[in-house]
Amino acid sequence: xxxxxGNLQKISGNxxxxxxxxxxxxxxxSTNAYAKQHFESFVDGTLVTAEMQTDGRGRLGRNWFSxxxxxxxxxxxMKQIANPFYATxxxxxxxxKLLQEQLPRESFFIKWPNDIYVERKKICGILSECHTSRSxxxxxxxxxxxxxxxxxxxxxxxxxxxxSLKSLSGKFFDVRKLTFLLADALAEYYAVYLHSPxxxxxxxxxxxxxxxxxxxxxxxxxxxxxxxxxxxxxxGELITEENGCISRFNCGDVTLMKESFPEGVLPxxxxxxxx
Ligand code: BTN
Numbered sequence: 001x002x003x004x005x006g007n008l009q010k011i012s013g014n015x016x017x018x019x020x021x022x023x024x025x026x027x028x029x030s031t032n033a034y035a036k037q038h039f040e041s042f043v044d045g046t047l048v049t050a051e052m053q054t055d056g057r058g059r060l061g062r063n064w065f066s067x068x069x070x071x072x073x074x075x076x077x078m079k080q081i082a083n084p085f086y087a088t089x090x091x092x093x094x095x096x097k098l099l100q101e102q103l104p105r106e107s108f109f110i111k112w113p114n115d116i117y118v119e120r121k122k123i124c125g126i127l128s129e130c131h132t133s134r135s136x137x138x139x140x141x142x143x144x145x146x147x148x149x150x151x152x153x154x155x156x157x158x159x160x161x162x163x164s165l166k167s168l169s170g171k172f173f174d175v176r177k178l179t180f181l182l183a184d185a186l187a188e189y190y191a192v193y194l195h196s197p198x199x200x201x202x203x204x205x206x207x208x209x210x211x212x213x214x215x216x217x218x219x220x221x222x223x224x225x226x227x228x229x230x231x232x233x234x235x236g237e238l239i240t241e242e243n244g245c246i247s248r249f250n251c252g253d254v255t256l257m258k259e260s261f262p263e264g265v266l267p268x269x270x271x272x273x274x275x
Contacts, residue, residue: 017187018194020076021046022179027068029055031075032129032143039131039139044079045190047183056145059114059127060253065158070149072179076186079139080194084128085236087140088114089204090193091126094185095144096207098178099123102165109209112229112238112254116146121155121163123147144182148173201234208232209256215240216255229254 021043028034028050035048042048050073056064066073081087092110099108099116108118116124127143147155147164149172155162165173192200205211210229217240218224227240227247237248 018045018080018190019043020183020187022183023048025050027052027054029053030057030143031073032057032127032141035075035077035141035143036129036131039077039141042077044077044139045187046077047074047186048077049074049179057127057143058125058145064125064127064145065150065154066145067150067154069175071164072144072146072148072175072182074145074179074182075141075143076190077139077141078190080190081140082130082137083235084130084140085113086193086197086200087142088126088128088236089200090186090189091128091142091144092116092124093192093200093204093207094182094189095124095126095146097185097188098182099146099165101181102173102178103169106168110204110207111256112208112210112232113236113251118163118168121161123163123165123168146178146182148175148178198234205232210238210254213256217249217252218254219249219252 023046025034025048030053031048031050035042035046052068053064053066053073056066056073058064076091078087078090092114095116096108096110106118108116108123111117114126115122124144124146129141130137131139131141147162149166150164152167155164155167189200211231212229214226214228216224217227225242227242229238230241230246231239233239233248237250238254240247240249
């Protein structure tokens with residue numbers, strides 16, 4: 001049995017990829033909170049994982065459903081990134097790669113700012129939090145929650161349409177094996193960031209389905225409106241148009257509108273997402 005606070009294991013590392021050090025916990029309030037608390041003593045690239053979270057955190061003060069043994073709950077400490085947006089896209093692309101490799105026939109996509117969806121359902125959420133010292137931001141912790149073996153009935157209780165690898169395929173997945181694969185993918189995308197943030201951004205934007213679409217936007221003040229997304233800036237702002245008026249949003253939530261996908265005109269692999 002693993003003992004809290006866990007065992008350290010180096011699972012990748014060479015001249016090209018940043019080294020990822022895995023810290024496996026059985027149970028924790030939140031892997032993000034734990035990584036934040038121990039940030040100073042952790043080396044760059046520490047990945048804190050837990051079999052369950054008792055107080056999993058989501059965006060905008062929400063909770064993240066974190067029952068034991070069935071999902072990935074992981075937080076990566078990145079000390080060479082000071083920009084939470086770039087940390088988020090590092091995490092999103094790594095999670096997207098993992099999901100696409102497991103179920104290549106499914107159409108996973110990133111929805112600004114940080115969710116991964118399949119069909120109309122959310123399968124992965126990402127929460128980046130900055131660590132600050134007296135000199136300012138000295139790193140970012142990116143938390144990744146991926147629904148792996150959650151059953152359809154459990155997903156129904158989440159409060160929003162949600163999917164897991166199991167609900168999509170009927171197959172059971174080895175969570176620990178997938179965690180190792182996620183660690184490899186994180187090392188890869190962290191390296192892409194370090195060598196070429198522009199390349200990382202371009203790949204993220206390519207996998208982001210909101211551009212050019214009509215979306216419902218709830219801004220940080222809770223105001224709802226329908227806007228057309230013109231672009232996403234390199235700083236992660238959503239650039240929108242509404243009655244000829246151009247605006248920029250750096251946080252909020254979007255929902256894809258049915259009208260964005262006229263019948264017969266479906267995005268990649270023939271699916272669409274509505275809410
Ligand atoms: C969201 O979509 O609202 C973000 C969810 C992020 C959940 C993950 S699970 C691992 C890490 N620890 C947390 O407490 N939250 C993140």
